[in-house]
Every structure is written in structure tokens, then in C-alpha cells.
Amino acid sequence: QLKKNFYANICPNVENIVRDAVQKKFKQTFVTVPATIRLLFHDCFVQGCDASVIIQSTGSNEAEKDHPDNLSLAGDGFDTVIKAKEAVDAVSSCTNKVSCADILALATRDVIALSGGPSYAVELGRLDGLSSKASSVEGKLPKPTFNLDQLNSMFAANGLSQTDMVALSAAHTVGFSHCSRFANRIYNFSRQNPVDPLLEQNYATQLQSMCPKNVDPRIAINMDPNTPKKFDNVYFKNLQQGKGLFTSDQVLFTDTRSKPTVNSWASSSSAFETAFVTAITKLGRVGVKTGQNGNIRRNCAAFN
Ligand code: HEM
Ligand SMILES: [Ca+2]
Numbered sequence: 001q002l003k004k005n006f007y008a009n010i011c012p013n014v015e016n017i018v019r020d021a022v023q024k025k026f027k028q029t030f031v032t033v034p035a036t037i038r039l040l041f042h043d044c045f046v047q048g049c050d051a052s053v054i055i056q057s058t059g060s061n062e063a064e065k066d067h068p069d070n071l072s073l074a075g076d077g078f079d080t081v082i083k084a085k086e087a088v089d090a091v092s093s094c095t096n097k098v099s100c101a102d103i104l105a106l107a108t109r110d111v112i113a114l115s116g117g118p119s120y121a122v123e124l125g126r127l128d129g130l131s132s133k134a135s136s137v138e139g140k141l142p143k144p145t146f147n148l149d150q151l152n153s154m155f156a157a158n159g160l161s162q163t164d165m166v167a168l169s170a171a172h173t174v175g176f177s178h179c180s181r182f183a184n185r186i187y188n189f190s191r192q193n194p195v196d197p198l199l200e201q202n203y204a205t206q207l208q209s210m211c212p213k214n215v216d217p218r219i220a221i222n223m224d225p226n227t228p229k230k231f232d233n234v235y236f237k238n239l240q241q242g243k244g245l246f247t248s249d250q251v252l253f254t255d256t257r258s259k260p261t262v263n264s265w266a267s268s269s270s271a272f273e274t275a276f277v278t279a280i281t282k283l284g285r286v287g288v289k290t291g292q293n294g295n296i297r298r299n300c301a302a303f304n
């Protein structure tokens with residue numbers, strides 16, 4: 001059972017310590033924002049929110065982070081958690097008392113606020129997981145080609161509704177994607193349509209020029225072409241205009257079951273923010289470890 005003031009008697013300053021460390025990292029690079037948010041998502045959907053995604057592989061264990069679906073997680077997300085953990089552990093009453101999973105949840109809240117998104121209270125008290133296997137990632141994370149039924153069933157498996165799924169998808173209002181993730185939509189989409197007809201034409205042309213056919217695979221482009229550094233509801237306005245980058249984004253507008261939600265949040269950022277806070281709070285409860293199922297890692301990247 002998570003609690004908002006879990007560390008009140010153990011490490012009363014934990015929220016300020018984490019926020020200062022995250023702010024420092026944010027000043028160094030904006031990538032801190034999307035990298036940390038996506039890290040939380042990829043953690044919670046595999047074995048629950050237990051920092052299993054942060055574990056480094058060793059000679060005897062190929063960890064989650066080396067599964068193909070996690071190779072594009074930006075290093076700045078991992079670094080944010082490690083830096084915040086160091087700052088927490090530097091305070092003697094807090095040393096080895098705060099889990100990496102909780103630090104990731106707090107850091108995510110902080111980067112969302114730093115980029116203009118909603119601020120919210122974070123539930124705490126997660127333990128860090130005791131296993132991390134690349135093989136356990138398979139089939140647990142959504143693909144950019146997913147349709148609404150596939151998205152709904154994967155989120156439902158984590159206790160999240162369609163409404164939660166649409167709200168959380170708005171995380172694509174910040175951050176980057178490599179060209180390979182949507183190349184299918186701008187080149188050889190189908191026999192009749194080389195370009196996905198759901199893509200607005202000028203946007204498709206722009207994407208083609210940023211991602212030419214033999215582009216360097218390291219090139220990444222903004223997922224929100226309008227406000228890539230603001231955590232806002234422009235994501236939904238983009239969907240209304242055929243500017244969803246992935247099929248899994250655009251389908252939220254084209255499928256009549258989710259379209260009303262997109263329209264409503266495109267016109268009301270406060271309604272979106274309320275739904276997002278509900279959804280990310282539910283995300284933070286997925287598969288939480290307690291008792292013998294977890295511990296507090298001394299080093300977030302390695303088991304004790
Ligand atoms: C709904 C299904 C989802 C799919 C299919 C999906 C897929 C993807 C893909 C393919 C990328 C680009 C990765 C790359 O090429 O580097 C990406 C980036 C990202 N995703 Fe998702 N995602 C989904 C949901 C979410 C959720 C729920 C969150 C968080 C709440 C999230 C947060 C992010 C962020 C912040 C980035 C940018 C990462 C960066 O710039 O480093 N995504 N996603
Ligand atoms: Ca996990």
C-alpha cells in the first residue's frame with residue numbers, strides 16, 4: 001500500500017533533494033525530461049514499478065535494458081535516477097533508505113512539472129525488484145504499429161483503462177523518435193499508398209526530409225512538431241490535424257471509440273491534466289513490490 005508521506009519520518013527532505021538533483025540535470029540537458037518519463041513507463045510495464053529497468057547486465061545476466069525494446073531508452077533517464085539517488089544517499093538519515101523505484105517516480109513528477117506539465121503528489125513506498133531479465137520484456141511493451149484493441153489490451157493487463165491509455169500517450173508531447181520507428185508510414189506504406197493517408201501531407205513531406213531513406217540510424221526527430229519541449233495538450237491538437245507520429249498515436253483520433261476523448265482534451269488542457277495525473281498515479285501502482293519481494297538497492301544499476 002503506497003502512501004504520499006511514506007518517508008516523512010525516515011527521510012523527510014527526500015522530495016526536495018530529488019527535485020534539486022533533477023533540476024540540476026534538467027539545466028544540463030532537456031533530454032532529461034522525455035528520457036525519465038519513458039524510463040518510468042518501461043519500468044512499470046515490465047515486472048511492475050520496481051526499477052528493474054535500471055539494472056545493468058552482467059556476465060551471468062542479460063538485463064531488461066538490453067532487450068531491443070529498451071535499447072533506445074536515453075541514457076539521461078538512467079543518469080537522472082543515479083544522480084538523484086547519490087544526492088539522497090549523501091544525507092546521512094536517508095542513506096540506503098529510499099528505493100530507486102520511488103526516486104524514479106519522484107523524478108518523473110519533477111521533469112513533467114519542469115517542462116510545463118501538471119504537478120502532483122507522488123505515492124511512495126515501492127521496493128526495488130530482485131530480478132531483471134531481457135527475456136521478460138518480450139511482448140510487454142506496445143509497438144508503434146499497434147491499433148486501439150492492441151493498445152487497450154496491453155494497458156488493461158496493467159490495470160489501466162482506455163482513458164488512462166489515451167492520457168498517458170500524451171507523454172509523446174515531448175521527446176524524440178528515431179526515424180526507423182515510423183519509416184513505414186512515409187515510405188512504402190502500402191501498394192496503393194506509399195505514404196500513410198492518415199498523415200497530413202505537409203507533415204509527411206517534412207518527415208521525409210528530416211528522415212531520408214538512408215538516414216543515419218542515430219538521427220531522432222521531435223515527436224511533437226509544434227511544442228516539443230512543452231508538456232502540454234498540443235499532442236491532441238496534432239492528432240486532430242493528422243500529425244500523430246506513430247500509428248499508435250494517430251489511431252487514438254481515427255478510432256471512434258477514443259476520438260471523443262482526444263477532442264475533449266484538445267480543447268481543455270485542465271481536463272487533460274486531471275486525467276493525466278489520475279493515469280500516471282495508477283501507472284505508479286503497477287506491480288509494486290513489498291516485503292520479501294524487494295529491497296532498497298544501494299546502487300540502482302546493480303543488485304545488492
Ligand atoms: C501507447 C503506446 C506507446 C507506444 C507504441 C510508444 C512507442 C514509442 C516509441 C516507438 C518511441 C520512440 C523511441 C525511439 O525511437 O527512440 C517512444 C518515445 C517516447 N515515449 Fe512512448 N510509446 C507509448 C506510450 C508511452 C507512454 C505511456 C509513455 C509515458 C507515460 C511514453 C513516453 C515516451 C517518451 C517520453 C518518449 C520520448 C523518449 C525520448 O525522447 O528519449 N510512451 N515511444
Ligand atoms: Ca520494472
Ligand SMILES: [Ca+2]
Pocket residue numbers: 173174224226227228229230231232233234235
Ligand atoms: Ca508539446
